Amino acid sequence: MIIVVAPDTTPAQVDHICERIRELGLKPHLSQGEQRVIIGVIGDETRLQTQPLAAIPGVEQVLPILKPFKLASRQMRKLDTIVEVSGAPGTAPVKIGGGHLALIAGPCAIEGEEILAEIAKGVRAAGANILRGGAFKPRTSPYSFQGMGEPGLRILKDIGHAHGMPVVTEIMDPRQADLVVKYADMLQIGARNMQNFDLLKEVGQTRKPVLLKRGLSASVKDLLMSAEYILAEGNPNVVLCERGVRSFEESTRNMLDLASVPNVKGQSHLPMIVDPSHATGRPDLIPAMARASVAAGADGVHVEVHSCPEKALSDGPQALLPEQFAKLAKDLEKLAQVMHGSFH
Numbered sequence: 353m354i355i356v357v358a359p360d361t362t363p364a365q366v367d368h369i370c371e372r373i374r375e376l377g378l379k380p381h382l383s384q385g386e387q388r389v390i391i392g393v394i395g396d397e398t399r400l401q402t403q404p405l406a407a408i409p410g411v412e413q414v415l416p417i418l419k420p421f422k423l424a425s426r427q428m429r430k431l432d433t434i435v436e437v438s439g440a441p442g443t444a445p446v447k448i449g450g451g452h453l454a455l456i457a458g459p460c461a462i463e464g465e466e467i468l469a470e471i472a473k474g475v476r477a478a479g480a481n482i483l484r485g486g487a488f489k490p491r492t493s494p495y496s497f498q499g500m501g502e503p504g505l506r507i508l509k510d511i512g513h514a515h516g517m518p519v520v521t522e523i524m525d526p527r528q529a530d531l532v533v534k535y536a537d538m539l540q541i542g543a544r545n546m547q548n549f550d551l552l553k554e555v556g557q558t559r560k561p562v563l564l565k566r567g568l569s570a571s572v573k574d575l576l577m578s579a580e581y582i583l584a585e586g587n588p589n590v591v592l593c594e595r596g597v598r599s600f601e602e603s604t605r606n607m608l609d610l611a612s613v614p615n616v617k618g619q620s621h622l623p624m625i626v627d628p629s630h631a632t633g634r635p636d637l638i639p640a641m642a643r644a645s646v647a648a649g650a651d652g653v654h655v656e657v658h659s660c661p662e663k664a665l666s667d668g669p670q671a672l673l674p675e676q677f678a679k680l681a682k683d684l685e686k687l688a689q690v691m692h693g694s695f696h
């Protein structure tokens with residue numbers, strides 16, 4: 353850590369800053385410039401991360417060297433993390449990251465057995481490797497369909513596994529953990545809950561892979577700090593997901609920040625995928641943005657697919673048809689070959 357001392361600071365104040373650093377068990381190293389004093393702090397920087405150093409008189413700026421998201425950072429682990437999502441017993445886990453592409457597809461909400469089976473068959477044939485579907489839906493209106501709850505979870509698991517896919521579904525509340533863990537192979541934390549710290553700690557105590565979506569107005573650093581919560585509880589299986597952020601643009605549902613993919617991957621070893629469905633809200637834009645995501649280095653995509661969007665109970669207008677997804681999946685496999693040399 354480097355401390356920049358304000359220009360009019362007295363020698364007694366500089367001594368006081370150094371004294372505080374020593375009290376905290378670290379060593380100050382003074383550099384006297386022509387106009388400024390800079391203090392390099394030598395020792396375990398994590399000890400200082402919770403200290404209000406900027407409140408010491410004379411401290412102008414505190415510049416950390418380490419990232420505040422220690423476990424999630426590339427400084428901690430150079431190699432890409434590969435997260436494994438296991439489905440039905442006896443089937444090979446689906447790998448995400450390190451050249452392994454996640455093709456997560458399915459309806460916004462689980463609506464019933466027959467319709468989910470039809471969609472699952474379609475996306476599996478198209479190349480999807482994980483089936484998605486919400487049983488607990490975070491809807492903007494309390495009068496909108498809220499999801500099927502436990503019966504929906506059972507249907508998701510049975511149908512996903514019957515079609516050879518592990519399943520991912522959203523958990524909205526720490527009190528749902530036992531229930532959702534019983535059925536889900538991967539736990540989704542939705543955009544609205546990215547900073548629900550109790551929920552992050554709860555899923556951190558399981559060993560289920562977690563799909564952590566970026567919050568509607570969260571920075572890349574906020575996203576990585578939320579991942580850190582899960583990792584700090586001992587669950588290393590975190591996959592990040594860009595899903596667009598709120599903006600002034602009205603023609604798309606959100607603004608897709610594709611730069612976040614190489615931005616995050618430069619700073620973190622965790623896999624990152626993109627959800628172009630919630631990011632754009634428009635089937636005419638989803639394929640192009642999905643392709644761009646893989647070209648930007650994403651480890652997969654998360655796409656809403658429905659066999660009859662006009663009858664969907666949630667997010668029908670942004671759903672791709674299975675045949676549209678099939679065409680997209682082929683393109684993504686080709687792109688992944690360009691990006692990673694081979695497609696797994």
Ligand code: PEP
Pocket residue numbers: 460486490541542543544565595627630
């Ligand atoms: C979803 O994936 O169903 C969802 C609600 O997404 P988000 O949390 O990104 O809005």
Ligand code: MN
Pocket residue numbers: 460461630656666667
């Ligand atoms: Mn949705």
